[in-house]
Amino acid sequence: MSETTALAGRREETAVLARAIGGLGAGRGTVLEIAGDPGTGKTALLNLLARLAAQQGAAVLRSRARSAGAGRYQVLREAWERSLPPAPGPRWEDAADQELVRALLDGCARRGGGRGSVLVLDDLHHADPATARLLELLVEECAARPMVLALALRPRQTPPGLLALLDDAWHAGHLVRVEPAPLDTEAIAALSGGRRGPAERLAAGSLGNPRALRVLLAAGHDPDQWPARSQAAAAPLLRAAAPVLAELEALPGDCGQVLAAAAVLGEPFRPGDAAHVAGYRGDRAAAALGTLAAADLIRSGPPAGTLVFRHPLLGHLLRHRMSPGLHQDAHRRALELLDARGAGASARARHAEHALPAAADPAPALRVLTEGAAEALACEPATAARWLRLTLEYAPAGSPDSGERSRLALDCCRALTAAGRPEEARGLAHELLRTPGALPGRLRTEALALCVGVERLLGRYEEADATARTVVDGLARPLSAPLPPETAGLVFDYGLLHALRGTASEVRDLAHEAARAVTASDDDGRTALGVLAAFCDSYAGDFARAAPAVARWARRVDSRPDTVAGRAPEVLALLGCAELFVERFADARRHLARGLATAGGGAHKHIAVNQLLGLSILDQWAGRLDAAQQHAREAERLAGEIGAPDAAGLAIALRSAALLWAAPRRRTVEVVELAEAGLRATVPGTGWWAGSALGLLAVARLVGGDPAACLSTLVEGGGEDLARLQPPSRPSLFALMTTAAAQCGDLAAAARSARAADAAAERLGRPPFQQAQADRAEAALALAQGDPVRAAALSLDAARAFKSLGMPVQQSWTLIAAAPALAAAYGPAAALSPLDEALEAARGCGALRLCEDGARARAALTVADPASRPPGPLAALSVREREVAELAAAGLSSRQVAERLVLSTRTVDTHLGSAYRKLGVSSRVALTRLLGPPPPQGGLGAPVA
Numbered sequence: 037m038s039e040t041t042a043l044a045g046r047r048e049e050t051a052v053l054a055r056a057i058g059g060l061g062a063g064r065g066t067v068l069e070i071a072g073d074p075g076t077g078k079t080a081l082l083n084l085l086a087r088l089a090a091q092q093g094a095a096v097l098r099s100r101a102r103s104a105g106a107g108r109y110q111v112l113r114e115a116w117e118r119s120l121p122p123a124p125g126p127r128w129e130d131a132a133d134q135e136l137v138r139a140l141l142d143g144c145a146r147r148g149g150g151r152g153s154v155l156v157l158d159d160l161h162h163a164d165p166a167t168a169r170l171l172e173l174l175v176e177e178c179a180a181r182p183m184v185l186a187l188a189l190r191p192r193q194t195p196p197g198l199l200a201l202l203d204d205a206w207h208a209g210h211l212v213r214v215e216p217a218p219l220d221t222e223a224i225a226a227l228s229g230g231r232r233g234p235a236e237r238l239a240a241g242s243l244g245n246p247r248a249l250r251v252l253l254a255a256g257h258d259p260d261q262w263p264a265r266s267q268a269a270a271a272p273l274l275r276a277a278a279p280v281l282a283e284l285e286a287l288p289g290d291c292g293q294v295l296a297a298a299a300v301l302g303e304p305f306r307p308g309d310a311a312h313v314a315g316y317r318g319d320r321a322a323a324a325l326g327t328l329a330a331a332d333l334i335r336s337g338p339p340a341g342t343l344v345f346r347h348p349l350l351g352h353l354l355r356h357r358m359s360p361g362l363h364q365d366a367h368r369r370a371l372e373l374l375d376a377r378g379a380g381a382s383a384r385a386r387h388a389e390h391a392l393p394a395a396a397d398p399a400p401a402l403r404v405l406t407e408g409a410a411e412a413l414a415c416e417p418a419t420a421a422r423w424l425r426l427t428l429e430y431a432p433a434g435s436p437d438s439g440e441r442s443r444l445a446l447d448c449c450r451a452l453t454a455a456g457r458p459e460e461a462r463g464l465a466h467e468l469l470r471t472p473g474a475l476p477g478r479l480r481t482e483a484l485a486l487c488v489g490v491e492r493l494l495g496r497y498e499e500a501d502a503t504a505r506t507v508v509d510g511l512a513r514p515l516s517a518p519l520p521p522e523t524a525g526l527v528f529d530y531g532l533l534h535a536l537r538g539t540a541s542e543v544r545d546l547a548h549e550a551a552r553a554v555t556a557s558d559d560d561g562r563t564a565l566g567v568l569a570a571f572c573d574s575y576a577g578d579f580a581r582a583a584p585a586v587a588r589w590a591r592r593v594d595s596r597p598d599t600v601a602g603r604a605p606e607v608l609a610l611l612g613c614a615e616l617f618v619e620r621f622a623d624a625r626r627h628l629a630r631g632l633a634t635a636g637g638g639a640h641k642h643i644a645v646n647q648l649l650g651l652s653i654l655d656q657w658a659g660r661l662d663a664a665q666q667h668a669r670e671a672e673r674l675a676g677e678i679g680a681p682d683a684a685g686l687a688i689a690l691r692s693a694a695l696l697w698a699a700p701r702r703r704t705v706e707v708v709e710l711a712e713a714g715l716r717a718t719v720p721g722t723g724w725w726a727g728s729a730l731g732l733l734a735v736a737r738l739v740g741g742d743p744a745a746c747l748s749t750l751v752e753g754g755g756e757d758l759a760r761l762q763p764p765s766r767p768s769l770f771a772l773m774t775t776a777a778a779q780c781g782d783l784a785a786a787a788r789s790a791r792a793a794d795a796a797a798e799r800l801g802r803p804p805f806q807q808a809q810a811d812r813a814e815a816a817l818a819l820a821q822g823d824p825v826r827a828a829a830l831s832l833d834a835a836r837a838f839k840s841l842g843m844p845v846q847q848s849w850t851l852i853a854a855a856p857a858l859a860a861a862y863g864p865a866a867a868l869s870p871l872d873e874a875l876e877a878a879r880g881c882g883a884l885r886l887c888e889d890g891a892r893a894r895a896a897l898t899v900a901d902p903a904s905r906p907p908g909p910l911a912a913l914s915v916r917e918r919e920v921a922e923l924a925a926a927g928l929s930s931r932q933v934a935e936r937l938v939l940s941t942r943t944v945d946t947h948l949g950s951a952y953r954k955l956g957v958s959s960r961v962a963l964t965r966l967l968g969p970p971p972p973q974g975g976l977g978a979p980v981a
Contacts, residue, residue: 045223049081049214056184056212057088060152065178067211069202070188073346074332075247075279076216078188082156085186089154094184095147096154101162108166109136111157116143137173144183152182160187161194168198175205192332218244228253241348248349250276277353284354287331290316290324295333299354300366302386304342313369367391371404381407382416385423398430409447414598417454424448442468442479449486456641458493465490478522481507485526492533493642495679504530508546515546519553524561531568532606535575536642538724538762544572563592564607571610574617575724577763579801583618590615590623598634605635605643612650617764619803621841625654641674645683648674652690656697659844659881664694682725685717689729696736697845697883704740711736715753727761730754734772739849739885743776747785750776757792766796767806771813778820786817808837812850819857827857832870844877848886851877855893864897871897879935891937895919912954920947921955925964 043050056066068085070078086096099115107113109128116126126139144153155174157163163171171187178185191199205211219227224242225235227249242248254276274281287295297313298305311321325343328334333350334343345351358366367390374384385408388401395401405427409420424447431441445468452461465486468475475483484507491500507526519527527550531543547569554562566589573582593611598604608631615624632647648671655664672687692710699707711733718726730753738746750773754761758769770793777786793810800806815830831854838847851874858867871894878886895915913921916937923933930948934941957963 043077043080043084044226045219046077046081046216049216050084052212052214053081053085053088057085057092057094057154060089060092060094060182060184063182065181065183065185067175067178067205068184068186068214069206069211070186070214070216071191072216073192073245074190074283075245075347076218077246078216079158080246081214081216082158082186082188085154085184086156089152089184093151094154095144095149095151096156097144097147098156098158100158101160101167103162106162106164108164109170111160111163111167112136112140112170115155115157116140133169133173137170137177140170140174141177141181141183145181148182152184154184154186156186156188158188160189160198161191163195163198165195165197168195168201171198172201175201175210179210190332193330219246219249220244224249243347245347245349247276247279248347251280251349251353273356277349280349280353281357283331283333284350284357287333288324288327290320291327291331294321294324295328295350296354296358296362297366297370298334298343298345299351299358300363300370300387303344303348303351304337304339305344306342309370309373310343312373313366315369364390364394368394371401380411382411382419384408385412389423389426392426392430402427402431406444409451413447413451413454414604417451418456421448421451421455421457424451439476439479442475446479446482446486449483449490453486453490453493454640458490462487462490462494478520481520481522481526485522485529488526488529488533492529492536493678497533497537500533501530504533513549515549515553517553518555519550521555521558521561524550524554524558524565528561528564528568528603528606531565531572532610535568535571535610536646538727540572540575544569544576547572560596560603563589563596564603567593567607567611567614571614574614574764575762577766577800579618579764579803582614583620583801586611586614586618586620590620590627593627598630605631605640605647607631608634609643609646609650612647616650616653619805619841621654621657624650628654641678642680642683645671645674645678645680645687649683649686649690652687652694656690656694656845657841657843659842659877659883661694661698661845661882665691665698668694682718685714686725686729687714688717689714689732692736693732696739697881697885700884701888708733708736708740708742724762727754727765730761731765731769731772734769734776738772738776738779743779746776747773747780763796764800764806767793767800768809770796771809774813775816778816781820783817783820786820790814790817804837805841805843808834808841808846808850811837812853815854815857819860824857824860828854828861831857835870839877844881845883845886848874848877848883848890852886852890852893855897859897867897868894875936913951917947917951917954920944921951921963924948924960925966927964 052068056068059066070081072078082098086098089096097115097118099111099118101111113128126136128136131139140155144155147153160171174185187202189198202211206213219239219242221235221239224239224244228235228238238249238252241252251273254272284292284295293314294310294316298310300313301309307321307325310325311317314321314324316324325334332346334345336343355363367387371384371387371391374387381404384404388404388408392398392401392405405423409423409427412420412423424444427444428441428448445464449461449465452458452464465483469480469483469487484503488500488504491497491503504526507523508530511523527546531540531547531550534540534543547565551562551565551569554565556562566585570582570585570589573579573585576582590611593607608627612624612626612628612631615621615627628647628650632644632651635641635644635647648667652664652667652671655661655667668687668691672684672691675681675684675687689711692707692714695703695710696707711729715726715729715733718729720726730749734746734749737743737749750758750769754769758766758773761769770789773789774786774793777783777789790810790813793813797803797806797810811830811834815827815834818824818830819827831850835847835850835854838844838850851870855867855871858870871890875887875890875894877883878890919937920933923936924930928936930941930944933939933948934944937944952958952963955963955966957966
């Protein structure tokens with residue numbers, strides 16, 4: 037990693053260093069204190085300081101303080117001896133402090149040769165007391181000379197006297213303090229390849245510490261799997277961690293043993309526990325802990341009475357480096373300690389897995405691993421899979437009994453699936469299925485359900501469907517209660533398969549039957565199947581049945597923990613998508629976000645893709661266009677990783693949909709091409725995926741100015757009656773057809789589509805969003821038919837609905853489209869207030885295209901009706917000059933006027949200068965006096981007159 041790259045995220049700190057070096061040319065001196073924990077980038081900042089100094093021709097003297105025993109003045113003496121030309125030096129052992137300081141300053145001045153000098157002292161926390169006395173004098177003298185004195189230190193390890201000296205200098209204004217903050221997610225993304233999702237995980241694993249980040253990157257980009265995966269990258273890992281390992285290897289023997297014991301225990305740990313696991317007693321352990329605290333390798337809790345490492349990285353590295361014998365012995369002692377204390381199964385299992393290979397009797401450790409895996413399955417599936425693999429490996433043949441062993445193997449399949457290792461899970465499940473007698477009775481149904489889920493994750497939809505049908509086709513219908521849990525689980529997996537394929541209507545009846553028939557004691561199963569049934573209803577457009585069911589199951593899910601029998605991501609994704617269909621947008625966002633946060637492991641990437649796509653849609657509707665593109669990009673990335681072309685295509689189309697409004701009109705071709713690429717990536721005829729991408733392409737073509745292409749897109753993809761597209765979106769799609777047909781001049785087709793949009797909205801129960809879409813289309817038809825009054829009323833009704841739903845893009849688009857109707861019905865002046873409101877909504881959400889369209893519509897109104905210009909001085913101005921002059925007279929700055937009218941600041945100033953000349957004024961104050969106060973602004977709530 038280059039120095040330039042290493043300083044990513046250090047803009048403020050770099051500016052401070054640059055100012056200090058810049059002051060040398062003016063004869064000013066600066067004292068810099070660069071303070072922070074190990075690995076925060078102090079040395080990198082010193083390297084940058086030296087480079088900046090060299091670029092300016094200043095001399096650089098540099099040294100590093102070493103630990104106790106290096107001698108008096110070590111850091112200053114080495115700076116002198118290494119950097120200054122041969123010359124009589126100070127008498128370091130017996131000269132007075134003032135004499136030594138003068139000699140140093142004079143030597144720095146000679147070396148600087150009139151261009152100034154920089155004295156860099158690193159690791160100053162190791163400095164001896166005599167050096168601290170000289171530093172006090174150096175700090176006082178530095179400001180009067182062209183010199184930068186840079187002092188880097190770790191505050192926690194710096195002697196109190198030196199800290200007090202520097203603090204006094206800082207309060208007196210003699211010192212500039214630079215404290216490198218943890219790197220933020222943006223900087224970490226820049227260092228790790230630009231992807232925000234991994235950057236967030238790296239930020240959590242490294243705590244923003246640059247050195248820890250380098251170690252995690254060397255270990256394989258995934259802090260969740262480190263250090264388990266670090267063996268493959270041992271050489272780069274050891275190089276990246278070399279400074280930390282050197283610090284650990286310098287410890288005395290007892291300290292290293294106690295620190296290793298602490299690493300085995302994990303954070304936070306109790307001092308007595310570390311002593312027990314290290315095999316030490318009394319003063320010996322206390323002395324070692326004291327030395328470790330003084331070296332700032334361990335720190336106090338929380339909670340009170342416990343200790344933690346300076347950084348979690350230390351514990352990982354210690355475990356990575358421990359010898360096998362020491363490792364097993366320490367874990368055996370830790371397991372004994374936690375057994376005696378009655379600790380939880382997962383806490384004990386972390387030690388049992390390491391103690392197991394050396395155990396004389398493996399049975400107790402195997403029991404702990406089995407219990408720990410059951411606890412860890414929902415939240416740490418990879419860990420659970422590892423423990424269950426060990427249990428199956430070490431358990432003697434026939435013990436536990438074959439049924440119990442099969443149950444453990446199925447649990448291992450579940451853990452492997454949730455951990456994102458579906459091929460391994462599939463192999464283990466198929467091994468069980470083909471072993472005669474291995475899966476008696478109900479366990480076979482569980483194994484088949486697991487295979488359905490795994491084949492779905494691998495994108496083998498036909499295989500998953502065929503596997504499920506071996507059970508589903510044999511079920512007596514209607515299903516009778518109580519439905520066994522293993523059958524309910526298979527039905528849920530079968531329904532989830534069809535939900536993801538876009539064929540949820542095919543399993544709608546089965547989902548309802550299963551939800552009614554599931555055993556009363558299986559609350560998680562009942563919740564999962566109830567949500568599945570509600571999703572199928574909403575997908576089918578049966579909002580009368582879906583809406584109350586969605587609300588009821590949402591309350592149930594909200595009262596349940598995240599686990600929901602390990603199905604939380606799937607349940608929350610289905611619930612969030614159902615809520616999106618029935619227009620419970622706030623609840624949809626909440627549940628999709630919760631599901632995204634709950635999903636862990638590669639198996640849930642398929643579900644996370646759906647959650648990200650739903651969030652992208654909601655973000656776009658809410659006017660969060662940047663977030664919409666970000667969620668779409670992350671969904672596209674995940675879809676690429678799991679080989680899901682349908683999801684990737686819809687993600688591309690959603691990205692184009694957000695860009696359609698966020699980009700200026702000149703990028704229309706690019707946006708439409710992106711939407712076309714999204715549709716091409718989906719598989720035709722797969723329901724939701726292709727249908728949604730097709731609708732987004734139709735919008736892009738209509739907004740981009742090609743209504744004929746919009747019509748052909750919808751008709752070719754969905755049929756003239758849109759029967760091939762999902763019912764919940766038909767009102768809005770028929771509305772698009774209406775507007776496109778009206779713009780093409782085919783009023784008969786527009787009328788048919790408008791009636792179809794209204795009927796589709798009626799079938800859904802006229803939900804506000806879909807009804808507003810139908811109203812907007814009916815307005816376009818009314819205007820084309822010569823009824824601007826009705827068109828204006830329908831448009832304003834639709835705009836009010838979009839505003840109440842919190843959809844600024846749709847609100848702005850509707851008001852801009854309404855301007856011709858308002859002008860035709862009531863005169864151009866009547867359209868100005870709604871246009872201003874449209875522009876305000878567009879600017880608020882960064883919809884640059886709508887800003888341009890609104891500004892053009894406003895200018896067109898004044899050009900079309902010169903009589904609307906007010907009498908008096910403004911009559912002498914052009915339309916654009918009048919707009920600029922009015923806004924400037926109202927108190928807006930040139931920048932604000934530029935933003936309002938979508939112009940450059942330079943253009944605004946040119947128009948304003950021309951207006952000044954024509955009006956005979958020379959200032960904004962005179963302009964305001966001439967034009968008077970601005971007229972009052974109306975809005976959606978104001979009557980049209």
